[in-house]
Amino acid sequence: MKRILLLATLAAFPLLLLAQVRPINQFYRTWKPGPEVKNFIVPGWLIDFAGTVAIPFVEEPETRAALRLARKVGKTRILYNEDGPNNIPVAAIDHMVRGARKKGYTDLVLVQDGATRVHVLVRENKNEDRIKGLLVLVSEEDTFMMVSSKMSLSYAWVGRLVRELLQSCGEPLPDAITHNKPRKAHPDHQMHYGTWYSFSVNGQTFTVSQ
């Protein structure tokens, strides 16, 4: 009996996760078949792979930071309507936003200029120390775009990224955050593995033994 209950709970868990973003799911499924609507899903592993491949070929620090940030983004759904008139009613968008708020999304920024509107919402984890979901809505007279992403982005990591970006732009980091201090070899390790060397490349510290 216990095993059955445990299996049922494990099977229901993914459904619970889906239920947390049901308003967004329903909105996506409802409007994606529209004649002037483009939609696609980008898996998280593809974003991670693209970022990993691209970073070595990019020199600008801001672009590198953006690619490192992108690698933290998981599965992303995009709904895009550009070619025709904006046939997704504002009432439907507002209904979806209200539903998302009930499921844990919080308004972050709203900017509206005439008919152009940009609305960003986020969902945090229980400890409120990382972002679990991002919802971006952009609408104009004849354009609408929704980007819904899953992620696991900690504020501490973002802060560290910004500090490293400032360093690469010429501002020195405070001493407490420097990562390039060479490691001292442990006496036991030295006895077994010989001499240790450490060096840094692009802020990453490597240690090899001889």
Next chain:
Amino acid sequence: MRLIALAAGLMMSLGLQAQSDAIAQYFNKYMNDDRFTVVFVSPKMFDMVSKMDLHTDDPQAQATLDIIKDLEGLRILTTEVTPRKFFQEAKAMLPGKGYEVLMTVRDNKSGDNVEFLVKEAGDRIHELLLLVGSSDEFVMLSFTGNIDLKKIGELSKVLNVEGAEHLEKLEDQ
């Protein structure tokens, strides 16, 4: 007696809530109006910035970050359509809502008006409200949080909103 005190406290808190919601109500009234440019930065955004623990050696940038860490919200409402009418409407909404006039600047030639109002919570300024009514534009700018008038002028350099340059006048208050 306890019930009366409890009821009085409840009514007072509801009254205060009504006062603090006056600006929010006015903002929400025109938030979806195409005639207005709207900017809303939620308390969550400022909370996230403070959690990121950002530091920089640039004194000016660090001063701006320090101000942002003490903020809890930002609302901006601007329009170029009948600006003086909206300025008078916003001013008429404020009496009895807990706002005190800090400074008024009026240009007799152009008829432009700039008003700074504050709402205090205890011994600190909880909200700073800037109203600009000129022939060209109406601006309502509301900061909430732990406001330092001597430092808030730094934000005018990063906000890039017409009317925000008046914030620098507060440094002398």
